[in-house]
Amino acid sequence: xxxxxxxxxxxxxxxxxxxxxxxxxxxxxxxxxxxxxxxxxxxxxxxxxxxxxxxxxxxxxxxxxxxxxxxxxxxxxxxxxxxxxxxxxxxxxxxxxxxxxxxxxxxxxxxxxxxxxxxxxxxxxxxxxxxxxxxxxxxxxxxxxxxxxxxxxxxxxxxxxxxxxxxxxxxxxxxxxxxxxxxxxxxxxxxxxxxxxxxxxxxxxxxxxxxxxxxxxxxxxxxxxxxxxxxxxxxxxxxxxxxxxxxxxxxxxxxxxxxxxxxxxxxxxxxxxxxxxxxxxxxxxxxxxxxxxxxxxxxxxxxxx
Amino acid sequence: xxxxxxxxxxxxxxxxxxxxxxxxxxxxxxxxxxxxxxxxxxxxxxxxxxxxxxxxxxxxxxxxxxxxxxxxxxxxxxxxxxxxxxxxxxxxxxxxxxxxxxxxxxxxxxxxxxxxxxxxxxxxxxxxxxxxxxxxxxxxxxxxxxxxxxxxxxxxxxxxxxxxxxxxxxxxxxxxxxxxxxxxxxxxxxxxxxxxxxxxxxxxxxxxxxxxxxxxxxxxxxxxxxxxxxxxxxxxxxxxxxxxxxxxxxxxxxxxxxxxxxxxxxxxxxxxxxxxxxxxxxxxxxxxxxxxxxxxxxxxxxxxxxxxxxxxxxxxxxxxxxxxxxxx
Numbered sequence: 149x150x151x152x153x154x155x156x157x158x159x160x161x162x163x164x165x166x167x168x169x170x171x172x173x174x175x176x177x178x179x180x181x182x183x184x185x186x187x188x189x190x191x192x193x194x195x196x197x198x199x200x201x202x203x204x205x206x207x208x209x210x211x212x213x214x215x216x217x218x219x220x221x222x223x224x225x226x227x228x229x230x231x232x233x234x235x236x237x238x239x240x241x242x243x244x245x246x247x248x249x250x251x252x253x254x255x256x257x258x259x260x261x262x263x264x265x266x267x268x269x270x271x272x273x274x275x276x277x278x279x280x281x282x283x284x285x286x287x288x289x290x291x292x293x294x295x296x297x298x299x300x301x302x303x304x305x306x307x308x309x310x311x312x313x314x315x316x317x318x319x320x321x322x323x324x325x326x327x328x329x330x331x332x333x334x335x336x337x338x339x340x341x342x343x344x345x346x347x348x349x350x351x352x353x354x355x356x357x358x359x360x361x362x363x364x365x366x367x368x369x370x371x372x373x374x375x376x377x378x379x380x381x382x383x384x385x386x387x388x389x390x391x392x393x394x395x396x397x398x399x400x401x402x403x404x405x406x407x408x409x410x411x412x413x414x415x416x417x418x419x420x421x422x423x424x425x426x427x428x429x430x431x432x433x434x435x436x437x438x439x440x441x442x443x444x445x446x447x448x449x450x451x452x453x
Numbered sequence: 454x455x456x457x458x459x460x461x462x463x464x465x466x467x468x469x470x471x472x473x474x475x476x477x478x479x480x481x482x483x484x485x486x487x488x489x490x491x492x493x494x495x496x497x498x499x500x501x502x503x504x505x506x507x508x509x510x511x512x513x514x515x516x517x518x519x520x521x522x523x524x525x526x527x528x529x530x531x532x533x534x535x536x537x538x539x540x541x542x543x544x545x546x547x548x549x550x551x552x553x554x555x556x557x558x559x560x561x562x563x564x565x566x567x568x569x570x571x572x573x574x575x576x577x578x579x580x581x582x583x584x585x586x587x588x589x590x591x592x593x594x595x596x597x598x599x600x601x602x603x604x605x606x607x608x609x610x611x612x613x614x615x616x617x618x619x620x621x622x623x624x625x626x627x628x629x630x631x632x633x634x635x636x637x638x639x640x641x642x643x644x645x646x647x648x649x650x651x652x653x654x655x656x657x658x659x660x661x662x663x664x665x666x667x668x669x670x671x672x673x674x675x676x677x678x679x680x681x682x683x684x685x686x687x688x689x690x691x692x693x694x695x696x697x698x699x700x701x702x703x704x705x706x707x708x709x710x711x712x713x714x715x716x717x718x719x720x721x722x723x724x725x726x727x728x729x730x731x732x733x734x735x736x737x738x739x740x741x742x743x744x745x746x747x748x749x750x751x752x753x754x755x756x757x758x759x760x761x762x763x764x765x766x767x768x769x770x771x772x773x774x775x776x777x778x779x780x781x
Contacts, residue, residue, distance in 0.1 A: 184578050186711075234762055240577055241524050242761045245718055248711040249757030256751035373589045373707065376582040384578060423599075430593035434586050438571050441583065445574040 151285045156406050157399065158281075162291045164398030165298030169353035170371060171378040171390040172305060173346020179322040179385020181339050183235055184243045187227070187250040188350055189372025195220060195351030196358040196367065197258060200267040209272040209359065216355045217348065224347030228340050236339065255365050266362035294356050301352070302391060309387055318342065322385040374401070377437050383450025392448060397433050404432035475639055475726035478733070482632050486625050498624045499696060500740060505631040506692040508732040509638055511716035512725055513685035516642055518714065519723025520651060521678050522658040524581045526710050527568070527588025531683045533595060533705030534560045535690015540607050540700040550613035550621065550691065557687040564591070565683030569676050588710055595702040606701025613695055621695060631692045635729070638685055642725055645681070654678050686713075715757060 174188045198219050203212030231250060235243045275293050278286040309315035317338055320328045329335040354367070361367065378397050382389025409425025416424060440448065482505065489497045510532055517523040538557035539550075547553065568587040572580055601607040612621045620626045645651050656664045657671045665671055694700050703709070712735065720731025738756070742749030 178578055182578070184581055231758060231762070238761070240581060241518070241714070241718065241722070244524060244526065244581060244711075245715060246758050246761040248715070249754040249761070252750040252754030252757070254754075256748045256754065260748060260751070369707070373586060377586050380579060380582050380586070426599075427594060427597045430597060431590050434590035437583070437586055438568075441571055441574065445579070447579075 151282060152406065153403075154282060155285060155287070156402050158287060158291065158295075160399035160402035161395060162295050162298075162398075163402060164395035165295050165302070166353045166357055167371070167375060167378050167398050168302060168391050168394035169298060169349045169356075170375045171382070171394050172302075172387055173343075173349045174375055175379045175382065175385055175387065175390045176318065176322070176342050177346050178379060180318060180325065180342050181232075181236055182325070183232060184240050184247065185232070186244060186247040186372065187254065188346070188375065189368030190251055190254040191220075191223065191347045191350035191368075192354040192371055193258065193363075193365065193368035194223060194254065195354030196269075196361070196363040197262055197267070197354075198351065199355035199358045200269045200363050201262075203269055209269065212269070213355055216351060220348045220351035221344055223351070224344035225340065227347065228343040232343055233336070233339070251368075255368075258365050264365070266364040268362055269358040271359045288360075290360060294360075297356060298353075301349070305349075305387060314341065374398075374433065377433055379447075381437055381440050381447055383447030386447070386449035389447055389449030397436070400436055401433050405429040408432065471724050471726045472643065475729065478726060478729055479632070479636055479639075482635075483629075486628055495624065498628055500736075502624070502628045502631050502692065502696045504733055504736045505628070505635050506689045506696060507713075507716065507736060508729040509631075509635050509692070510686045510689035510713055511720070511728040511732040512635075512639060512642055513682045513689065514713050515717045515722060515725055515728035516645065516685070517675075517678050517682040518717050519725075519728070520646055520658065521654050521675055523573075523675060523679060524584075524714070525572075525679070525682070526581050526585035526707065526714065527591070528584075528683070528686055528713050529705040529707065529709035530564065530588040530591035531561045531686035532690040532693060532709065532713075533591060533700075533702065534564065535687035535692075536694035536700040536704050537595060537598075537601065537690075538687070539613060539691055539694040540601055540609060543609060543611070543613070544601075548611065548614040549617070550615050550695075553613055554688055554691050557691050558684045561683045561687040562680050565680040566676070569679035569683075573672055573675050573679065585707055585710070588705065588707060592702055592705045592707070595705065602701070604702060606699055606703070609694065609698045609700070612698060613691070627692075627695060631696075634688060634692070638688065639725060639729070642685075646725065650674065650677070719760070 170188065170192055173191075174185065177183055177185050177188070195216060198216040199209070199212040201212075202215040202219075203209050206212060206215070227250075231246060235246055238246075271290055275290045278288045279292070281287045307315075309318055317328065317333060321335070321338060321342075325335065328338070374397060378390060378393040380393075381397065382391070382393030408429045409422050412421035412425050412428075415421075444450070482501075485501050486498060489495070489501070510528070513531075514525065514528050517525060535554075535557040538560060539553045542548075542553050542556055568584070572583045572587065575583060595601070596604050611619070612627070615621060615630070621630060646655075653664065653669050653674050657669070657674060661671045690704065693704065716731040716735045717728045718731070719734050720727030720729065722728075739749065739753065742752050746752070
């Protein structure tokens with residue numbers, strides 16, 4: 149039981165780290181630009197497809213990862229320049245519609261370019277094994293690598309946001325956009341940077357997860373909704389909130405799926421517990437979200453609702 | 454986001470042109486089945502019923518989206534409640550459509566009340582994301598409902614009955630029943646919008662603080678509207694289940710919620726008849742593009758992006774622009 153708990157906890161943290169990479173960009177785009185971007189999940193999917201293609205072309209996951217980055221920057225810049233830039237001054241409703249259209253376009257384009265059958269990306273040789281964790285438990289090296297890589301990116305993001313000039317502008321922009329603009333900062337350039345940074349992080353998450361998931365067109369959507377929950381729980385515009393929210397949501401989701409039925413068995417008979425557990429588990433994160441919002445409508449670290 | 458028409462003549466009631474538009478639409482709907490008979494393509498009548506059902510849902514969404522500025526991205530959940538009310542009750546031998554509708558409304562009212570009360574504590578972007586999340590919650594609940602097929606859905610053995618008769622098995626009867634309900638709900642929505650309640654709701658949309666200052670509680674009015682809208686949407690679900698004779702969680706996916714918003718915006722928000730026209734336009738466009746290419750979503754998405762970028766007020770806005778251009 150203890151082994152199972154540790155295993156699922158690690159899985160939860162690994163999912164949480166990925167969610168954070170996606171949510172970080174989303175929360176900045178929401179917080180600073182006040183734009184609802186439904187197409188953010190698409191970027192996660194595109195990242196995975198990029199790494200699959202480049203890895204297949206070069207024969208190496210690492211080259212795939214390296215080549216994915218400029219491609220992700222290009223996608224971010226183009227998307228911002230062609231569509232998102234025109235949505236800043238529009239209502240949330242318009243933003244929802246336009247980015248919903250982008251989701252449709254992207255999903256179909258991916259189907260046309262890469263086909264409907266899922267792709268798989270081979271695990272890089274060096275990270276393929278597993279390490280002993282607690283006897284007799286072993287844990288795949290690659291998942292540990294995801295956790296480490298995710299935490300490293302998170303740390304880098306924290307430093308950037310709290311100790312650099314661009315980070316200062318980001319924080320200022322999230323607090324008071326009009327004032328930053330009035331102080332002579334080119335807000336258009338800042339927005340482009342924020343959006344592209346978010347796009348790259350989401351693509352990176354997709355690329356990292358590609359070797360352990362099958363890469364298909366639906367992968368962006370389940371993640372998008374979970375990311376929304378993360379952003380709402382953490383508070384829009386807060387990186388710290390996104391990090392805690394991501395870990396919280398992922399751990400609750402992972403542990404709930406496994407231990408919900410086990411806990412319910414204590415009060416219900418096994419078949420009813422199994423049934424109820426299967427129904428409740430996927431709803432758990434939403435119940436968590438509802439509870440947090442009930443107490444704090446602006447999320448854990450949100451300044452305004 | 455003002456949608457109130459400013460170009461209406463001073464003395465005529467503001468809503469009159471919209472009612473006229475709705476009457477034209479309803480007349481066209483009523484004349485559709487004879488045309489189908491003449492064309493001898495019975496599949497068209499099923500498409501017609503589907504369009505009418507979505508028109509009900511779009512109109513219901515317009516009540517809160519257009520008149521209350523509440524962008525609910527989880528309205529497909531209520532479609533799902535309607536469809537599953539039919540499926541679940543009929544599996545227990547309750548086929549009466551009135552009872553099924555009552556169950557759908559009751560379930561939707563409870564869900565809308567609870568999730569609405571939580572969602573309405575927030576504004577703007579938060580509200581959109583939270584309604585989306587609650588919609589997904591309902592979606593996952595029905596996916597895990599293995600007794601009714603889970604992800605794969607559940608085929609209905611028969612359609613609903615009306616007062617014990619199986620008249621709705623006839624495609625034409627189902628079509629006209631849906632049309633009658635659509636007209637009834639339009640009349641009801643029209644009354645709601647024009648009532649004191651509707652005026653307060655519109656006032657809150659324009660300026661919540663000011664309405665609060667003159668003694669109205671925005672929360673209570675918005676929540677009531679949210680519940681009414683959810684219940685009306687579930688009625689659309691009841692007819693959709695009968696039309697398809699099949700229910701599945703796909704009715705409540707977030708894409709469906711998005712499509713409902715598209716319908717409302719396509720017809721111009723806050724016009725009721727616009728939402729009906731929008732549902733017709735969106736579904737016909739879908740059918741048309743679907744005939745041309747299997748990748749119709751690409752073109753539909755492109756259409757959406759271009760529409761938002763170049764005509765922010767939908768088809769109604771486009772028509773108004775053209776009319777104004779002519780008047781000059």
